[in-house]
Amino acid sequence: MRTSLLSVSLITLLALAGCGSQPAAPEQAGAGIEDRSPSAVTTPGVAPVTAGQLDQYGLAALKDPKSPLSKRSIYFDYDSYVVKDEYKALLEQHARFLAKNGQMKMLIQGNADERGSREYNLALGQKRAEAVKKALLLLGAKEDQLESVSLGEEKPACTEATESCWAQNRRGDMLYSGEF
Amino acid sequence: MKKFKSLLAAGALLAAAASGALAQLSIEITGAGANRIPVAVADFAGERGVSQALTSVIRADLERSGLFQLVDTAGAALNENTVPNHAEWKGKGADALAAGSVNTTPDGRYETRFRLYDTQKQAAIAGQALAHASNQIRTTAHRIADTIYEKLTGERGIFSTRIAYVVKGAGRYELQIADADGNGAQSALASREPIISPAWSPDGGKLAYVSFEAKKPIIYVHDLATGKRHVVANFKGSNSAPAWSPDGRKLAVVLTKDGGSQLYLVNADGSGVTRLASSAGIDTEPHFSPDGQFIYFTSDRGGSPQVYRLPVAGGAAQRVTFDGSYNVTPRLSPDGKTLAFVTRSDGRFRVAAMDLATRQVQVLTDTAKDESPSFAPNGRMILFATEVGGRGVLAAVSTDGRVKQRLSVQAADVREPAWGPFH
Structure with missing residues (x-):
């Protein structure tokens, strides 16, 4: 199925390419029954539009596991919303990417472990998301590119009641345009 | 392990389908x-x-x-x-x-x-x-x-009142309304995303709640009889913790639009947002006193989450809880004399009650993961969420700690209870 779609679009592309090299068809009178002159075959075209200027290589890096930009999570200590020094390099990479791609937006989702009040954990997740946002702003990202929200304890990455699991849930996640 | 879990989830789904989506809450009296x-x-x-x-x-x-x-x-x-x-x-x-x-x-x-x-x-x-x-x-x-x-x-009975709570199933959240005895459960809202913090309007006709259906927390007000609902707060950032004013005209809410979780007042139709307080830390979980004069809330402005109160007419916030390093979710009894909240000690989260006249605190439960206390409208019992055997259940305890009940739905996680008003 995928192959046949691909070949159709290849044919379309070839046809479009062909069209471009042909001289414009002469103006014709209404086709009478006796008129045997061929009518021009037209193919509907698709004109690709780029919204803004995309940094193609940078976008690919967002998903490339070898690129630091594919790493999107910042982990926090219990009851804390301080971004630890070990994440500075990672945040620098993301801030640089955002500065270079002004049309890119980022949603920062803060999370908390399950212990305690849901609403307090929502506020704690918000503080974590904002701490990540502040760091990115200081490192060159723009305010209108970033929104920090909280998922509180509602979307745990790990659901067991153990410290190693809770540590995975005290987290800020960075999502780029198209991912949220 | 993962495979085993998904099998379990599939089994739970089948069981839910067989017994009807709205399994009854069963109540066990434990004191x-x-x-x-x-x-x-x-x-x-x-x-x-x-x-x-x-x-x-x-x-x-x-x-x-x-x-x-x-x-x-x-x-x-x-x-x-x-x-x-x-x-x-x-x-x-x-x-x-x-x-x-x-x-x-x-x-x-x-x-x-x-x-x-x-x-x-x-x-x-x-x-x-x-x-x-x-x-x-x-x-x-x-x-x-x-x-x-x-x-x-000599006090009013609560047997004709209703409760609201959230049931979490496999990939499904349901906001349900049931009689106070857990019978006659009806689904008010079903969603793939979490629903938290339901709050009854003082007339018992509406619920305000926080839904994550748009991938972030947004506050809605939902008319139960018609099923019509409207957005009350959807600002940049998170919108949460709705609390009705006693006259039902306003909601105290938590917004992060100006940076940080802060308290605001908004009309029930979503108009007229005004800021209530300002702090460098977290302010959340607002709750009106029954006379409408004060808003009790949780804040970490003093270094750890504690209960504070704020005069609605303006003025400085006063700290209310002092013992321990984690006192959250303040809820006042209908007569305004008792403050229920969740306190942490030795890693356990339990419902406690403070006599506001004497400031004496009594821990009421012997569970470890209590959340969301909610007074019955006659002030006799406090409904709350806790965990038993890794599963969310609802429980109730009398304000003197003697009477204890447990309400559970088979094969489902129940949380976020809110006891409705008299009607």
Whole structure:
């Protein structure tokens, strides 16, 4: 199925390419029954539009596991919303990417472990998301590119009641345009 | 392990499908009051002809409250017009006796009548006639139980009130409304994304809540009878923790639009947002005092999350809790005299009550993961969420800590309870 779609679009592309090299068809009178002159075959075209200027290589890096930009999570200590020094390099990479791609937006989702009040954990997740946002702003990202929200304890990455699991849930996640 | 989990989830789904999506809450009583009033509720004449037993619901209501001792009536044939042998009932240990009848009316409906007798005074102390349809037997029973409760304890009964809570199933969240005894659950909202913090409007007609259906927390107000709902707050960032003002016209909410979780007031239709307070840290979980003068809330402005209160008319916030490093989710009793909250000690989160006059604190539960306390409208019980065997259940405890109940739905996680008002 995928192959046949691909070949159709290849044919379309070839046809479009062909069209471009042909001289414009002469103006014709209404086709009478006796008129045997061929009518021009037209193919509907698709004109690709780029919204803004995309940094193609940078976008690919967002998903490339070898690129630091594919790493999107910042982990926090219990009851804390301080971004630890070990994440500075990672945040620098993301801030640089955002500065270079002004049309890119980022949603920062803060999370908390399950212990305690849901609403307090929502506020704690918000503080974590904002701490990540502040760091990115200081490192060159723009305010209108970033929104920090909280998922509180509602979307745990790990659901067991153990410290190693809770540590995975005290987290800020960075999502780029198209991912949220 | 992952595979095993998804198999389990599939099994739970099948079980839910087989038993109907709305499994009943079952209630287990795990503690009772010290001085229970002995009361006899005789079978009502004619109730056998009605599909559901009326008196069994009345007895269950009274028993569940933990304030009554049910005296066996051994099938005594009485109705509201029979003059009971008071000495005989007193001899069986009953301080009070209820007797009644159910009759069909010409229009195919029912009329239930009953009288409540004081066996000591040897006199009728209450009587009631209720007209109802065949599908209102339970409602009628709750009304009668409320009358008996009020006559014998001097405070209003809560058996006719409703509760709201969230059930988490496999990839599904449901905001449900049930009778206070867990029966008659109805789904008000189903979503793939979390629903938290339901709050009843003072008239009991609406719920405000936080839904994550748009991938971030947004506050809605939902009219239960019509199912119509509207967005109250959807600002940049998170929108959460709605709390109704006692007149039902405004909501205190938490917004992060200006940076940080901060308290705001908004009209119930979503208009007129004003800032209530300003702090460098977290301010959340606002809750109005019943007189509307104060907003109690949780703040970490002093270094750890504690309960504070703020005059709505303006002025400085005062700290209310001092013991321990984690005191959250303040909720005031309907008379404004008791503050319920969740306190952490030794890694356990438990419901505690503070007498606001003496500032004395009593921890009420022996569980470890308590959340979301909510007072019954008569102030007698506090409904809350906790965890038993890794599963979310609802529980209730009396404000003196003596009466304890557990409400659970089979094979589901229940959380975020809110006890509705009188209606």
